[in-house]
């Protein structure tokens with residue numbers, strides 16, 4: 001009912017415009033999708049009239065005295081404005097004044113002057129001087145309503161927007177899955193370490209939540225002259241302060257630990273980054289750090305076994321931390337052709353949650369989502385050379401997930417290098433330095449979406465292990481049609497499903513054995529975001545495998561414990577189709593229809609056998625990309641790119657894909 005009231009309220013003044021009613025209410029959007037019948041329209045009209053009547057007759061009797069002067073003109077004042085006046089007759093109210101169509105600029109100016117005389121203040125004019133936003137003493141509203149130039153007065157309602165990012169990711173739904181113990185699922189109490197170019201802590205998106213800052217670049221500063229880290233931090237943990245919440249991050253009350261490892265030109269070294277990781281491990285208890293965000297990377301050369309950056313990530317993982325790493329922006333070559341095998345380090349590390357970029361096209365609905373063209377694709381191509389001089393590639397399935405990362409608007413540090421060199425990146429929402437927002441694209445942006453999600457899952461269920469966090473995110477992800485697992489991993493992150501599932505996981509994990517019940521209750525393995533329902537992927541990525549089955553979540557698996565690596569867990573005998581209740585040799589119990597290991601059945605129906613066949617034409621032999629870097633159909637291999645090209649490609653995401661993106665919402669409160 002409250003939804004209907006909220007929806008019908010405004011259009012009522014326009015004479016019951018059904019098209020407007022349907023457009024403004026999410027509950028009505030479904031009706032439209034189902035092609036409303038005439039009967040449906042009529043009943044909606046009836047509901048609208050009833051609601052209108054209720055609001056009018058429901059006027060509190062106390063309003064009479066305050067509104068005595070306007071009793072006969074009450075219909076040109078919105079009911080919630082009337083209630084606001086009644087509830088605070090000695091206070092002030094924010095009002096939107098709509099003037100009559102006959103009014104001209106002279107009448108408009110006279111009205112503005114009159115409002116000033118009444119003790120009011122005009123914030124701005126709207127609709128080409130046909131309306132204005134004002135603040136005025138409640139006691140003066142009735143007199144204003146009686147002015148001949150006034151057509152209608154409505155309360156300047158606090159628009160509680162759920163931003164695009166939190167809506168399409170499912171974070172907005174996850175907020176509601178709190179308990180009396182956890183409170184709202186907003187990340188409070190959880191620390192997210194941002195290993196990046198610094199964070200401009202004074203930005204109002206952070207509101208004092210940058211609880212620690214440390215510099216490893218040698219520049220002796222922790223702010224963000226480059227402009228990358230501030231944007232990244234606000235994707236993970238920015239609040240809704242600017243533009244009424246349009247740019248709220250995933251975990252808006254999480255604490256931010258600013259670990260500056262990239263300098264004022266966005267450059268860093270592996271050694272500085274490793275020092276930053278080790279600092280996080282040493283200080284994890286002090287700052288409640290549970291997740292590290294690494295929106296950075298370097299071209300992968302060494303096998304993850306030898307790569308020192310990967311080894312540092314593994315140390316963090318062994319210390320109980322979840323590390324989210326960007327997949328890289330090398331998913332295409334200079335001609336736009338798709339490139340496989342281009343995952344960056346430390347994204348090649350199996351214990352990391354490696355994140356690719358989804359393109360949301362700026363719409364909350366996910367049915368139009370895809371992977372961004374530049375998002376690095378698997379498999380991983382770090383290698384070692386044996387005594388015979390033969391290269392052995394890692395060839396892990398990566399990324400693990402994709403998340404929104406194309407043209408996302410988040411916090412901008414002042415006069416930063418990126419926006420100064422590329423002025424079009426500024427989102428033009430305000431002139432207030434501490435409110436400014438910029439638009440960025442890349443797997444750097446997608447990664448903190450997942451880091452914020454990890455914070456929410458830990459808040460919901462602090463007993464989760466890093467392995468379970470990763471498994472839950474993968475299991476509940478939405479595989480997007482037409483994309484292979486080397487492009488999207490388990491699919492697009494679905495925080496509605498992940499937070500719901502995390503809340504069902506038992507909190508006494510330490511005493512569980514393989515096959516014990518993992519959940520306290522069953523749940524529907526589907527999610528609904530922006531009125532669209534989709535199935536969870538229901539799979540978990542192993543090193544070279546994709547494991548499916550409801551038993552992954554209904555029953556505890558040895559691979560979820562601490563001290564083991566999820567990705568190292570399962571090797572299944574060749575090509576075995578595991579059916580109900582088959583216990584695999586290394587302790588993974590799977591149930592309904594799981595085909596995996598050397599024969600991996602992907603969700604899109606692509607069969608990976610000893611030679612891996614992908615729908616778009618990459619053929620792998622025994623898990624190794626064909627030795628000479630064969631170019632097949634629409635793809636080429638990253639190995640065949642010269643290093644300098646690969647480096648330049650890393651910046652290719654700066655402007656994002658040439659598609660519609662997130663639209664800018666003006667900041668309506670530039671003062672605070």
Ligand SMILES: [Ca+2]
Pocket residue numbers: 168359360361362363364365366367368369
């Ligand atoms: Ca979309």
